[in-house]
Amino acid sequence: HQYIVGLTGGIGSGKTTIANRFIEKGIDVIDADDVAREVVFPGTVSLKAIAQHFGNQYLNTDGTLNRSMLREKVFSDANAKQWLNNLLHPAIRESMLNQLSSAKSEYCILVAPLLIENDLTQFVDTVLVIDVKQETQIARTKMRDGSNEEIIKSIIASQVDRKTRLEKANFIIDNQDASLAEVEQQVDTLHIEFIKLAQIKNS
Ligand code: ATP
Structure with a gap:
């Protein structure tokens, strides 16, 4: 362990x-902020869910997440914030624990x-x-x-x-x-x- x-x-x-x-x-150092970014990289299930829920306008033309737009959305909309946290917190935790358990x-x-x-x-x-x-x-x-x-x-x-x-x-x-x-x-x-x-x- x-x-x-x-x-x-x-x-x-x-x-x-x-x-x-x-x-x-x-x-081996795992950075929670890096993990939080990784779980919404292009191709991830989380990013797909965000685009489906909020709309494709939350993606940049290169397919990455439009962070500033999403930040503004959750800043002004408590439901949106809750939805996003429910999506991302478990994903971040899972990825973080995976990375920690494979540290050498x-x-x-x-x-x-x-x-x-x-x-x-x-x-x-x-x-x-x-x-x-x-x-x-x-x-x-x-x-x-x-x-x-x-x-x-x-x-x-x-x-x-x-x-x-x-x-x-x-x-x-x-x-x-x-x-x-x-x-x-x-x-x-x-x-x-x-x-x-x-x-x-x-x-
Ligand atoms: P954040 O939470 O914003 O990511 P952090 O806790 O990672 O910040 P650092 O970026 O490591 O903090 O440090 C903040 C700044 O202070 C950096 O520019 C760093 O070079 C400088 N710094 C760190 N420790 C010292 C020190 N003992 N003396 C002088 N400068 C320092």
Whole structure:
């Protein structure tokens, strides 16, 4: 059985940056956001169902999903949102669990911004939280995307607060005041710990 680490943190906390360090160590990382995109790739049953339910105008000319149009639709129509969630949530879960179960490394990581919000903790053996202050989330996201502060704040407001997230943590990486070299050390220490925990699970 795979030992699964759920890696989470708010927007701009450093999930991708830190997940990449684990990938460099040979650890298989599955990203919940990638899975959510994959299940509506052209050719999938989910995309066909969306086109049938909402109409072909929700497809781009190249056959991919018109995400912005669908986003607007579900933003203004609660029934549409419910229908879409009922379609996509099980599909995402199934694909995610499939990918995790076929991971080959000593343990594997599920990166999920909404690990806690979407109750994905039930699928993981341990929870690793990437922790930074809200000001840092805003500053780093702005620097990365050039996106506007109000949008970033509204995303932060839609996610669990820092305290709630930390209460769910089994392990925490401090990505606030730590230099990238110090973060690397935290990753090294955790890597050894996760290998041990995976061995215990499988012994
Ligand atoms: P999102 O939820 O938006 O996908 P994320 O949690 O994956 O974000 P990253 O993209 O990894 O966050 O990090 C946000 C930005 O902060 C990136 O530009 C990254 O290079 C930078 N960053 C991450 N960690 C640090 C650090 N310790 N010091 C300085 N900058 C950092």
